[in-house]
Amino acid sequence: MSTLDQQLPNSADDMNPFAEVDFFDLEKSLRRPRTLMSVLLSGLVTVMTLLALGPLFSVVWMLFWRGGRKLSIAVFTQLPPSALEAGGGFGNAIAGTLIMIVIATLITVPVGVLSAVFLAKAKPEDKLAQAVRFAAKVLTGFPSILAGVFAYGAIVLLTGGFSAIAGSVAVSILMLPTILLTAEDAIRMVPVKMVEAAIGMGATETQTAWMVLLPTALPGILTGVMLAIARGAGETAPLLFTSLFSNYWPATNGHLNLMQPTASLAVLIYNFAGMPFENQVELAWAAALVLVLLVLITNLAGQALSSRQVR
Amino acid sequence: MSTTADILETAETTVCQPPSRWQVIADRTFRTACHTFAWVTVIGIVFIVARIILAGVPAMREYGPGFLTGTTWDPNKDAYGILPEIWGTLYSSILSLIIGTAFGVAAAIFLSEGYLGEFVFGALRVFNLHFHPFWTHLPQRLEDLLRNLIELLAAIPSVVYGLWGIFVVVPAIRPVCNWLHLKMGWFALFSTDLSGPGMLPAVLVLSIMILPTITAISRDALTSVPPKLRMAAYGLGATRWETIFAVILPTASRGVFGGVVLAFGRALGETMALAMLVGNSNRISVSLFSPANTLAALLANTFPEARPNEVAVLMYAALVLLAITLIVNILGAVILQQTSKSQQGAH
C-alpha cells in the first residue's frame, strides 16, 4: 500500500505512463508479418471450409439435374428394365429397402433402447456397462462390409439362400450403436431432479423408466432411431451378398416372402451405375435422388426432434 | 381460500398403497429385460467378431501367411494373395486422411473460432446495416447451418458418392491428371495416366466422406478448450493464429487426433465408393492415377459371385480387414476416452 501511495502522485504529475509506447504501433497493418500471416491463414481456412462444402452442392445439383429428369410415377411403380429395354423403374427396390429397414428397426430398437436404459442407470464402474459401451463404440467403426460377411456366414449359409432377413440382420448390426449410444445420452440428459421427484413419490425403477425417463428422453431417442434409419437405408455393402438383388417384387400374390433375394435402392444404384446402358444409368441417378431424399428427410426429422429435447 | 372447508369434506381417504404384486413383478421383469439386453448386445458383438474370425480360420490354415504377401488372385489356379489389397487399403486411407484432416480441421477451426460472426458483421458493415438487434443470433444460426451442412456430407450414402465419383469426379479430374502425367511423368505419384477409375478419384471421394467425422470431433475438442487459456494468450498480445497454434491446437490435439484415428478406421472399412472408383485392379503402384484395389472393395466385388472355395479365402481377407480396423478403432476409442477423462479432470 505504502509504495503505491508514493508512486501515484509521481506518475500523475510529471510523466505520462504511456509515453514510451508508440501509438502508431497499435494500428492494424498488413505490412506487419504477424498480421499478414494471421489474415492469410484466416482466408485459407475460409476457402478450405467452402471447398469442403463444394462436393455437397455438386452432389445435390447432380442428383436433381440428372435424377430429377427421370423421376416420374412410373419409376415408383414399375420393375427394373432388362438390358436394352426402355423405361422401367425401381418400385421393387423402394419396397425392398423399406421392408428391410422396418425389420432392422424392429430388431434394433428394443435391444438398443433397453440396453441404453441399463447403461444410463448402471454405476460407472459396472463391468457389464463398460463392456456394452466399449462394444458399441467398436461397432460404430465396424466396416459395413463385415456386417455383410457376418450375415452371409450366419444366415445366408445357414438358411441356404440370399434373403431379406439376412439383409435386415446385417443392417441392424450397423444401426445398433447409433440407437444405443444416442438413447443413452438422451436418457442421461433427463434432469436428475425429475428422476428424484419420481423416486420421491414412490415410483419403482420400472415406473420411473416408463413414466419419466423414456417419455422425457423420447425426442432424443427418436433422433437416434432416425439417424440410424438414415444410415441403414443408405448402406449398400452389407446387402450385396445378403439380400442380393431381384428384378421382382418382394411380395407375390399379396404374400410377402422374406426368404428370397430382395431388391434395394442402394444395390440397384451400384448395379446400374456400372452398366453401359444410358437408361440404366439414368435410373441409377433417379434412384440415388429418391434414396438421398429418403435419407435426408429422415435425418432432418431426427434433428428437428432433437431440438425438442427437454433439458 | 374459502373453499377449504368444502375440500376438506371430499375424498378424505388416502390413495397411497405399497407397490402392488403386479407392479413388483413388472419391475423385476423390466429390470431383468434391460440387463438381459445389455448382455445380448455384448454377446452379440462378441459373437459377430468371433464368427468372422472362425470363418477365416480354414483358409488361414491352408494358405498361411503367404496369403498376406502374395500378389495374384486367380481362382482358376487356386492362387490367392492380398498384398495389393492391403497396400491399396492403407494407401488410399492414408492419402484421404491427409486431405480429410487438412480440410476437416480447417473447417473445425472456422466453425469454432468465431469467423462467421466477423464475416457476417463485416458484410453488414459494408451495407451499413450493423447494430440491428435482428442480427444478434445470425452468426450462431449460420454456424449451426454450416455445421449441419457438413454433417449432411456424412448422411449421403456412400453408393451415391460412388455414382457421383464415376460421373462427375473422374471426368473432371481426368484432363488435369493426364496433363500432369504428360508433363511430370517422371514423378512417381504421376507415373501412370488416369484411364477411368483409379486411386485419386477414390481418395478424393473418400476424403469427403471422412471429413465430417474429423470436423465434428475436432470442433468438440476445440470448443472445449477452457476460455481462460484463450484469454491468457490474447492477453499476452498473441494474434489469433498465434493463439490457435500455440495454445488451442496443442490443448485440443488429443481430441483432434482421436477424431483422425476414428476417421482412419472409417476410411479403412469404407466399401462402396472404393468398389466403384478404385478400379479393382490387382497391382501395387504409388501412382495416384493407377487403378488399384482395397480389401473392402475386393470383398464387395468378388463375394456375390464367389465359388465356395473362394468364399473361404474371402473370409480370410475379411479377417485381415477386421484385424486392421479393430486395431485402429480400439486405439481411437481409447484415445478419445482418455481425452474426455483428462478433460473431466481439468474441470
Add this chain to the structure above:
Amino acid sequence: MSLAGESNGAGVGAAPAREKTSPESEVVIDCHIRELYYGTFKAVRDTTIPIVKKSITAFIGPSGCGKSTVLRCLNRMNDLVRGFRFEGHVKYGGQDIYLPSVDPVAVRRYIGMVFQQPNPFATSIFNNVAFGLRLNGYKGDVGERVEQALKQAGLWEEVKDKLHKSGLSLSGGQQQRLCIARAIATQPGVLLMDEPCSALDPVATRKIEELMLELKKRYTIAIVTHNLHQAQRVADRTGFLYVDTTQGGRTGYLVEFGESAQIFGDPQEKHTKEYIRGEFS
C-alpha cells in the same frame, strides 16, 4: 467438551415439547439417528426428532449441518446415495422403515416429498398431478383428485384453463406449488419439504408459506429451511442442528428441539442463541 451434554439436551428439549401440545397430538414419525455415514464420512449423529401429526416441524441450522440429510432419511431418499449407512431407527406409525423387510418404494409412497428446486415432469400440468395416482394404481376419478389437489395447493384458479399445458411453462413459484399438488394428490401420511422456497422470490415464498399453514390442517409436514423467519412463521416445532468440526469431520447433530416459540424466544443452548441472534450462519 460438553458436546455430549448438548445432544442429550436435545432429548430433554423434545420431552416438554410433547407435553405442551394438545392431547390429541400423536407422533407420526419417530426419528432417532445415532450415526449416519456416506462412505467413511460421518454426516449426522445423535439426532432425535419426533414429528407430530397435523403440525409443521422445521429443521434449521447452518449450511452443511445435515438438516436435509436428516429429512431425506425420513423417506429413505438417502438410499439412492452411494455409500449411505444408517444406525438408529425411523418409525413411521410405529413401524421401523429401515428394517430389511421394508420396501423403500412403499415408504416413499406414504411419505411424500417436495424438493428444493421445483421439479415438475416434462408433461402436462394434469399429468404431473395425476402421476402419483397412476403410480399407486388409483382406480377412482383421477380428474376429481387432480382438481382437489390443485385447489388445496392454491393453484387451481391459475391453471384450470390450461391443464394440458406443460408443467414447465409455469413460473417458478407456480411450479413449486404444482409439485406440492403432485405430492398431496395421493394424500400421503407425511409431507417432507426440503427448502421448498430457496429457489423462489419473496412473493412466491409468501404464497407457499400461506399454503403450508393451510395444508397443516390436513397434513403432517416436516420442512427444512435456512430461513429463520420462515421457520418462525410457519413451524409449530423447531429443531436446531449444528455442525461439529471437533473430530476432524463435519458431523451434524441436533442441538435443541422444542416448540418454535421456545426455540426462538428462549433458546436454552449457547449455539442456538448465537445462531438465532445471527452471530454465524
